[in-house]
Amino acid sequence: MKQEIKGGPLTRLIMNDVAGRRMMMIILAIAIIVPFCNLVFPEGSALHVSTYTMTLLGKYLCYALLAVSVDLIWGYCGILSLGHGAFFALGGYAMGMYLMRQIGDRGVYANPDLPDFMVFLNWTEVPWYWFGFDQFWFAMVMVLAVPGILAFVFGALAFRSRVTGVYLSIITQALTYALMLAFFRNDMGFGGNNGLTDFKDILGFDLQADSTRAALFFASGIALILGYLISRFIVTSKLGRVLVAIRDSESRARFLGYRVEWYKLFVFVVSAMLAGVAGALYVPQVGIINPGEFAPINSIEMIIWVAVGGRGTLFGAVIGAVLVNYAKTYFTGAFAELWLFMLGGLFVLTTLYLPKGVVGLWAQMKDKFMSSGGGGNSGITTGSSSGKSSDQKTSKEAEGNA
Amino acid sequence: MLFAFVLYTVVVAGAEASPMKPNTALHAVAQELIDAGYREKQAVTERLTTIDDPKTLLFMQIMVEGDLYYRKDDRVVVIKGDDAVTTFFSGEEVTLESKRDIKKISVNNKLRVLLRSGIARLQIFSDDPEMRMQAAVNLLKSAEDLDQTTLEEALDKEENSDVRDVLLLVKGIRMLEADTEKERLQGVSYLSGSLYPDVRGALANYRRAAEADSRTEEIQAADEALKKIESLLSLNSVAENLYFGLALGAVLLLAAIGLAITFGVMGVINMAHGEMIMLGAYTTYVVQQLMPDHIGMSLAVAVPAAFLVSGLVGVAIERGVIRHLYGRPLETLLATFGISLVLQQAVRSIFSPLNREVATPDWMAGTFMINPALELTFNRLYIIIFSLMVLALLALILKRTLFGLQMRAVTMNRPMASSMGIRTGWVDALTFGLGSGIAGIAGVALSQLTNVGPNMGQAYIIDSFMVVVFGGVGNLWGTLVGAMSLGVVNKLLEPWAGAVVAKILVLIFIILFIQKRPRGLFALKGRAADMG
Known part of the structure; x- marks a missing residue:
């Protein structure tokens, strides 16, 4: 960490980020191994990963990308957006609209032009803003553009x-x-209460097929890695330093001559687009997008993923998202x-005792470990501390576990 | 049926007060009615209408409703109510062995017409102006119940101007069917601008008739009269929406006042504010469970109880969590959000996730009439008054008490206040407790208007923040103006745009407004403004 490794931009980006690099490798490994185990090993084999598990993990990967996007603005620029769920949902809706158009005449009403809910509402033609969503490339542009434009405005x-x-x-x-x-x-023409659902296929591949799901899972993993790298690139650049300066003292940065609003705007738009991508990958995996995704509580929950993982580290956000969501799956x-109760307690304890999150706890632990003469450990294995550990006492316990 | 029931209770109440012996004249007529066939009944009924007896009116009213019976074995006249049978003259309750023990004193249409006009005449010459008013309003529906001479007589005798106005309308309606155009036009002129729905109906009918005979001048006159009514009605609906808006503003105000303290004065983002409201509402529920026989009093008990419950929880939150997070507003936001989740789940675990039933005391129910087309409910009025009272009380506490002084001192300059011997920690805790307690009081009020459930706080938290931010942080007047204007704008937009779109528009408006004036409507000036 201390020594700057020189080289091309990408080399520098990856080689100077030990923790991030390790995590990216783990994610890459998961992105390859999980679909492989799902497709190659037969059901009942010890190495088989069920499609359910794969979909669940794919969801976590999307959440992780979303958490990275939140950390990018909150951790590095001090913008606490309680509306990031909106960008996620908009990306999801853009994807959902494409998937809706792909249904074609296989809907309940078998109408070749109109999605089911429009037939139900007695609409005669597709509204103008649905135009183009039968093209995959257009939908993908919109996945980026709609959250991006909203964030820009x-x-x-x-x-x-x-x-x-x-x-x-x-x-x-x-x-x-x-x-x-x-x-x-x-x-509004987006399916109202029920949202968009009953998707059939994507790019001609059946959404229910394991192979499609595996591909989506792989794509989520890659998107997470790319999203992480983009964010990492931004925060390590000169622009990133200005962002941190803005976070720590906005007026001072302004008085030093930086056009603070443009820096913030840039990173806000990038973050919104990343959130949109996360949403777009999320929708085909869970098979539905509805207005509930816009609920304010969802946006706040994203903040807690980042806070638990460790604000301002990017890879901490990934860990936090996976940890909290795993806990959620388990406990619900x-x-x-x-x-x-758990989630609420997590909010309180993290803000009170874990200002740097699980990742910070790890560093804290390592410091103690080093000073007491022990050797370092490698890898991001703080998962065992379960995010609940808080003050000195519990961190000692966690040390014992590690 | 309801009318009959009301009458019935009146009878019972009257009878209990002074048991009366069967009056001879009325009683004799009643006996005659039992035996008479329809043809004889007509003559008897005509006589009935002239009997000067305080009970005659009631007798006719019950008879026309078809609730007048007699007992077969002893020929006692009885009233058949919804759930009991009572004797007419003595008001005693009668237990029947079989439904066939009593027989109806039946009426046909001719008799009904006779009875109605008899009732109308009796009522219109009654000594009680309210009864006369009632009769006159009823006559609007069926102007033919009263013959022309009686109407004129009533108009001559009438001293109460309100009743007279209504009687003139009755006259006007009758004149619409007069033979000469001049008279009919005269009738229209009487009716123009009246807000009674029956008048409007009569005018519309008249216009249709005029159209059928293509009497152009009369069509024009009717159109003009109707147009005047329409414009008055639309004015009415604006007034009604204004009232609804003020009531919504009062609700917003109640929800936001507590936040104006915790957020506005202390700068603490309390996302658990909505849950403080919820706790207040649940306190009301518990209080009502504890005193089920005194629902009318329960609110008076619930207000201080809710203040205490929410206030104590608030103090606990401040001492336990927020104290450690001063100067870190975003962290405070997250921690208090966590607390809100815990409180929601706690209520869900203790009381069940379903909504709880909170009773509304009788004195809250009811409406008052501004004009025939505009009735306003009392509970909204109470909420408006109550919210203003709470605001005034709070302003008093802030401006006139030692605690208020210390609170303002700590807000302005903490180290200096501390040096002057103020226990800043305590002041913080009590201030937060005050804000939370007021949220609890808001919960009592809201329990009368909306569902009481674990999620009710969530519904108000965003609105409350909008009000405080819109009005200007740290300014009670800003909160008042902010709440009232948002409430009124919301309700005035509603008929035009629909409830959801109105709400969205208001949200967008606030988002844009914040861009223009980031510190709200009434921004603090000077040094305090820089600290946010």
Whole structure:
């Protein structure tokens, strides 16, 4: 870490980021091994990964990418967006619209032109904003463009008029709330309450087939790695340093002559696009997108993934997203009553005792370990500390576990 | 049926007060009615209408409703109510062995017409102005119940101007069917601008008739009269929406006042604010469970109880969590959000995830009439008054008490306040407790308007923040103006855009407004403004 490794931009980017590099390798390995195990080994084999598990892990990968996008603006630029779920959902809707058009005449009403819900509403033609979504490339452009443009317009307004801190948080929350209300309306032409669902295939491949799911899983893994690298590239660049300066003291950065609002706007738009991509990969895997994704609580939950993992580290966000979501899957299944207590407690404990998240705990632990004469350990294996560990006492316990 | 039931209770109440012996004249007529056939009944009924007896009116009203019976064995006249049978003259409850023990004193259409006009005449010459008013309004529906001479007589005798106005409308409706055009036009002129739906209906009918005979001048007159009514009605609906808007504003105000303290004065982002409201609402529920026989009083008990419950929880939150996070607003936001999840789940575990039923006391129910087409509900009025009272109380605490002084001192300059001997930690805790307690009071009020469930706090948190941010942080007047204007704008947009779109528009408006004035409507000036 201490020594800067020279070389081409990519080499420098990857070689100077030990923890991130290791994590990316793990993700790459997972992205290859899980689909492989799912497809090659027969059901019942010890090495078989069920399609359910793969889909679940694929969901986690999408969440991880989303967490990276949140960490990029919150961890590095101090913008606490409580509306990032909106960008995620918009990316998801763009993908959902493409998948809807792919259904063609296989819907319940067998209408070749109109999706089922439009037939149900007695619409006679597809509204103009659905135009082009039967083309995959167009939908993919929109996955980036729609969140990007919204973030640009919203950010340009907010940052230029210097809406900062909690005010920004509150109006981003209002934004996603307004979008949720809007998408719940049937007249909006996005399926209203039910959202978009009953997808059949993507690019001609059956969405229910294991091979398609495996490909989507692989794509999610790659997207996460690319998203991480892009974010990493941004935060290690000179621009990234300005972002950190803005985070630590916005007015000082402004007085030093930086056009703070443009820096913030840039990173906000990039973050929104990453969130959009995460949403687009999420939708074909879970098979539905509905206005519930805009709910303000979802956006706040994303923040806690980052906070638990470790704000301002990017790879910490990935760890946090996976940890919290694994805990959520486990607890909502096993003790549904307890989950909200856990999540709430997690919010409180993390902010009080774990300001640097699990990743920070790891560094803290390592410091202690080193000073007491032990050897270092490698890899990101802090998962065992379960994110609940907090103060000195529990971190000692975690040390014992490791 | 309801009308009959009301009458019935009146009878019982009256009878209990002074048991009366069967009055001879009325009683005799009643006996005659039992035996008479329809043809004889007509004559008897005509006599009935002239009997000067306080119970005659009631007798006719029950008879026309078809609820008048007699017992076969002893020929006692009885009233058949919805769930009991009582004797007419003595008001005693009668237990029947079989339904056939009593027989209806039947009425046909001719008798009904006779009875109605008899009732109308009796009522219109009653001593009670309210009864006369009621009769006059009923006459609008069926103007033919009263013959012309009686109507004129009533108009001459009437001293109460309100009743007179209605009687003139009745006259106007009758004149619409007059033979000469001049008279009919005169009738239209009487009716123009009246808000009674029956008048409007009569005018519309008249216009149709005029159209059928193509009497152009009359069509024009009717159109003008109707247009005037329409414009008055639309004015009415604006007034009604304004009232709804003020009520919504009052709800927003109640929800936001507590936040104006915790967020506005202390700068703490309390995402668990909505849950403080919820706790207040649940306190109301618990109080009502504890005193099921005194629902009317329950709110008076619930207000202080809710203040205490939410306030104590607030103090606990401040001491336990927020104290450690001062100066880190974003972390405070996350931690309090966590607390809100815990509180929601706690309520869900204790009370069940379903909505709880909170009873509304009788004095909250009811409406008052501004004009015939505009009735406003009392509970909204109470909410408006209550919210203003809470705001005034809070302003008093802030401006006139030692605690308020210390609170403002700590907000302005913490180290200096501390040096002056103020226990800043305590002031913080109590301030947060005050804000939370007021949220609890808001919960009591909201329990009367909306569902009480674990998620109710969520519904108000975004709105509350919008109000505080829109009004200007740290300014109670800003909160008042912010809440009222958002409420009114929302309700005025609703008929035009629909509820959801109105809400979206308001949200967008606030988002844009914040861009223009990031510190809200009434921004603090000077040094305090830089600290946010």
